[in-house]
Amino acid sequence: MSKLSFRGGIHPLKEKHEGKEATKSKPIRPYVPEEVCIPVDMHLGAPSIPCVKKGDLVKLGQVVAEPAGPRGIPVHASVSGEVTAVISKQQLYGKPSTCILIRNDKQDTWVDCHILGDVETAPADKIIGAIRDAGICGMGGACFPTHAKMVLPEGKTVDTILLNGSECETFITADHRLMLEEPQRVVNGLRAAMRAMGVQKGVIAIEENKMDAYEAIKKAAAGREGISTALLKTKYPQGGEKQLIKAVTGREVPSGGLPMDAHVVVLNVATAAAITDAVTEGKPSIARITTVTGIVNEPSNLLVRIGTSVSELITACGGTSEEPGKLFFGGSMTGLALPDDSVSVTKANNCLVVVNKKDAALQETTECIRCSRCIAACPIMLNPQRLNILCEAGNLGQAKKENVMDCILCHSCHYVCPARINFPFKEAKEKIAARRI
Ligand code: SF4
Numbered sequence: 362m363s364k365l366s367f368r369g370g371i372h373p374l375k376e377k378h379e380g381k382e383a384t385k386s387k388p389i390r391p392y393v394p395e396e397v398c399i400p401v402d403m404h405l406g407a408p409s410i411p412c413v414k415k416g417d418l419v420k421l422g423q424v425v426a427e428p429a430g431p432r433g434i435p436v437h438a439s440v441s442g443e444v445t446a447v448i449s450k451q452q453l454y455g456k457p458s459t460c461i462l463i464r465n466d467k468q469d470t471w472v473d474c475h476i477l478g479d480v481e482t483a484p485a486d487k488i489i490g491a492i493r494d495a496g497i498c499g500m501g502g503a504c505f506p507t508h509a510k511m512v513l514p515e516g517k518t519v520d521t522i523l524l525n526g527s528e529c530e531t532f533i534t535a536d537h538r539l540m541l542e543e544p545q546r547v548v549n550g551l552r553a554a555m556r557a558m559g560v561q562k563g564v565i566a567i568e569e570n571k572m573d574a575y576e577a578i579k580k581a582a583a584g585r586e587g588i589s590t591a592l593l594k595t596k597y598p599q600g601g602e603k604q605l606i607k608a609v610t611g612r613e614v615p616s617g618g619l620p621m622d623a624h625v626v627v628l629n630v631a632t633a634a635a636i637t638d639a640v641t642e643g644k645p646s647i648a649r650i651t652t653v654t655g656i657v658n659e660p661s662n663l664l665v666r667i668g669t670s671v672s673e674l675i676t677a678c679g680g681t682s683e684e685p686g687k688l689f690f691g692g693s694m695t696g697l698a699l700p701d702d703s704v705s706v707t708k709a710n711n712c713l714v715v716v717n718k719k720d721a722a723l724q725e726t727t728e729c730i731r732c733s734r735c736i737a738a739c740p741i742m743l744n745p746q747r748l749n750i751l752c753e754a755g756n757l758g759q760a761k762k763e764n765v766m767d768c769i770l771c772h773s774c775h776y777v778c779p780a781r782i783n784f785p786f787k788e789a790k791e792k793i794a795a796r797r798i
């Protein structure tokens with residue numbers, strides 16, 4: 362069987378840094394918290410506007426914050442119970458978020474749900490609206506509102522929807538377990554998206570380190586109109602949109618372009634499963650699968666209500682075997698460090714990793730030895746060593762000319778660098794965008 366791939370990247374599996382062993386065989390386990398703290402700014406775009414207040418009783422799936430702006434999506438109650446506060450609270454680093462606190466009455470009393478129908482027969486022109494009303498945004502981590510991705514600007518065309526099941530980041534096994542345990546939900550979501558966009562071709566792409574999930578999806582997709590599967594080499598960042606499109610279709614997304622410029626829309630497999638729930642059950646996005654791993658005593662794949670705190674996740678996994686040194690959401694390549702364990706799980710958070718103090722200590726950076734490993738590893742064919750010199754010197758204009766804005770912040774260059782250089786490309790991109798250089 363041929364396996365598809367792209368140029369550059371790294372091989373954490375070969376180097377035994379993949380970190381998936383502890384959870385890849387753990388079935389999905391639901392966890393219901395005592396209280397949720399739901400941020401209203403989980404998606405990319407303007408934050409939603411709270412429409413409940415302290416003392417209100419809410420049902421599961423009820424809208425608690427209304428959409429704002431053209432890409433806006435609503436936020437829903439992830440438990441039934443009483444609103445105990447609407448507060449401003451620090452989540453990740455940066456500005457605090459407006460959050461809605463709800464005490465769980467443990468009744469799971471659902472709001473009335475509007476069912477569109479079976480994915481093959483539901484009115485195609487109503488599906489994108491149902492996705493928006495369900496508050497679905499990219500569950501692979503990007504959190505871009507899904508309905509906005511599916512409405513193409515004038516003059517753009519798409520002939521393929523690509524479902525991203527590569528899960529190439531270290532530690533994360535949430536999508537693996539979803540595809541293995543609920544493959545029909547994934548396939549149905551793809552069919553609904555294809556019908557909504559009028560696209561004839563759908564491909565579900567999975568890395569070869571998840572053969573059991575690949576076989577489950579292949580079986581579920583058999584006989585479904587326009588759907589095929591693609592087996593990918595295990596390599597990071599195979600799940601990057603540009604790398605995935607290149608590997609599966611052979612097409613290049615142009616510099617500064619989007620997947621639609623290669624006539625492709627990429628959706629995550631968990632997003633597809635959420636689309637199925639919205640169409641066939643009228644249920645909004647109120648929970649997600651999150652891998653909890655590292656020094657927790659029972660590494661797990663939890664089905665978590667949105668707004669559950671990190672401290673509750675750690676408790677649900679039996680606590681930690683030693684004192685934590687660092688907490689981060691996501692894998693070790695692109696993960697985001699957390700300020701503390703009171704942070705809430707959002708629609709984007711597919712993994713929580715708890716590391717000990719020794720592993721949390723920063724490695725010392727030394728001088729560049731001009732080995733070129735970073736150049737070979739860069740999947741975008743940039744020259745990270747030279748870009749680093751330009752950014753450190755403050756020459757952002759030249760860095761832009763040499764395409765630093767195309768950097769996908771995958772950290773492959775840092776991973777292979779023997780000098781452990783922390784390439785400053787995120788900050789450089791932000792400065793260039795803010796100053797309009
Ligand atoms: S990998 Fe590190 S040491 Fe090697 S050339 Fe790149 S920046 Fe320099």
Ligand code: SF4
Nearest residue numbers: 739768769771772774
């Ligand atoms: S320069 Fe950017 S895209 Fe290239 S390896 Fe480094 S982080 Fe990844």
